[in-house]
Amino acid sequence: MDMRVGSRCNIIGEAKMMKDGNIFRVVQANCWDPEVRLKEMDQTGVTVQVLSTVPVMFSYWAKPQDTLDFARFLNDDLAATVKKHPKRFVGLGTIPMQCPELAVQEMHRCIKELGFPGIQIGSHINQWDLNSKELHPVYAAAEELNCSIFVHPWDMELGGRMSKYWLPWLVGMPAETTTAICCMVLGGIFEKFPKLKVCFAHGGGAFPYTIGRIDHGFKVRPDLCAIDNTTAPYSYLGKFYTDSLVHDPLALKFLVDVIGKDNVVLGSDYPFPLGEQIPGQLIESMEDFDQKLKETILAGNALTFLGLDRTQFE
Structure with a gap:
């Protein structure tokens, strides 16, 4: 992800992200300086990165017009970085999802004017889960524009129950992502919008490991689970x-x-602590994966998801 942080600096190459006058997070130059990022990419063998804004800057809580203005600023900055390094970076835009009309407007600009292949959205939009009918115009526009959607968890405090042990990041994020997938699956989003291309962060949270429980619950309590969609959850794998x-x-x-x-x-x-410090290292280490499968996961699937061609980066 890529961002610009307007905050006070202690030392060169370090910045403080502030929230309500308090330090939220200290970040390093690889969060905002593409030259630093390129150097680290070369050191770790990364050819191309897909950049997106840090989720805490989604700003879905703000006035819609203010979020649109901020999104345009972030997207323009991201587009400038990609334009300068088109063979190394790909951009995913951010849009004001709390106002679907403005979100669709900015999505069009991201795809048609800025040349992004997709957008990044949060795992929920304030009080709306991702199956909410209010978001249907956004999904319809994404289908029309062939706009890929990357879903990243955010706002995972769960009423303050996760104040210790870094639990929002360790447990809250997987829970948020699992909830997002379940809402889209059980809510029939992939039935209503069959051409929609969606990728969920962090291995899909707990969903892959609880799909058996989810599908079983769907069968034994259709009165609770099948109220919006009668297609079994297992059907959506793939x-x-x-x-x-x-x-x-x-x-x-x-x-x-x-x-x-x-x-x-x-x-x-990258470049946050819960990331893989050498991207792809775990994939490369997998003895059960042949080289073709490794290459597919390392690059091929992302190219397909984003509708890009490998020759664009050669």
């Missing part, structure tokens, strides 16, 4: 993507088995 960021070889093998070898893309969460 119809959406997840990234590979699971930090464990057994989990990665299971993820590929469940989600499908053509539906897992390399995820790094």
Whole structure:
């Protein structure tokens, strides 16, 4: 992801992200300086990065017009970075999802004017889950524009119950992503919008490992689970993507088995602490994966998801 942080600096190459006058997070220059990022990419063998804004800057809580103005600023900045390094960076835009009309407007600009292949959205939009009918115009526009959607968890405090042990990031994020997938699947989003291309971050949270429970619940309590969609959850495996960021070889093998070898893309969460410090290292280490499968996950699936051609980066 790529961002510009307007905050006070202690030292060169370091910045503080502020929230309500308090330090939220200290970030390094690789969060905003493409030259630093390129140097680190070369050091770790990364040819191309897909950049998106950090989710805490979605600003869905703000006035819609203010969020649109901020999104345009972020997207313009991202487009300038991609334009300067077109063979190294790809951009995913951010849009004011709390106002679908403005979101569609900015999506059009991202795809048609800025040349992005897709957008990044949060795992929910304030009080709306991703199956909410209010968001249907956004999905319809994404189908029309062939706009890929990357879903990243955010706002995962869960009423303050996760104030200790870094639980929002360790537990809250997987829970948010799992909820997002369930809402789209059980809410019939992939039935209503069959051409929609969606990828979920962090290995799809807990969804791949609880699909049996989810599908069983769908069958035994259709009065609760099948109220918006009568197609079983298992039917949707292979119809959406997840990234590979699971930090464990057994989990990665299971993820590929469940989600499908053509539906897992390399995820790094670079440059943050929970990311893979050498992107793709776990994939490369997998003895159960042949070289073709490794290459598919490392690059091929992402190209397909984003509708890009490898020759664009040669």
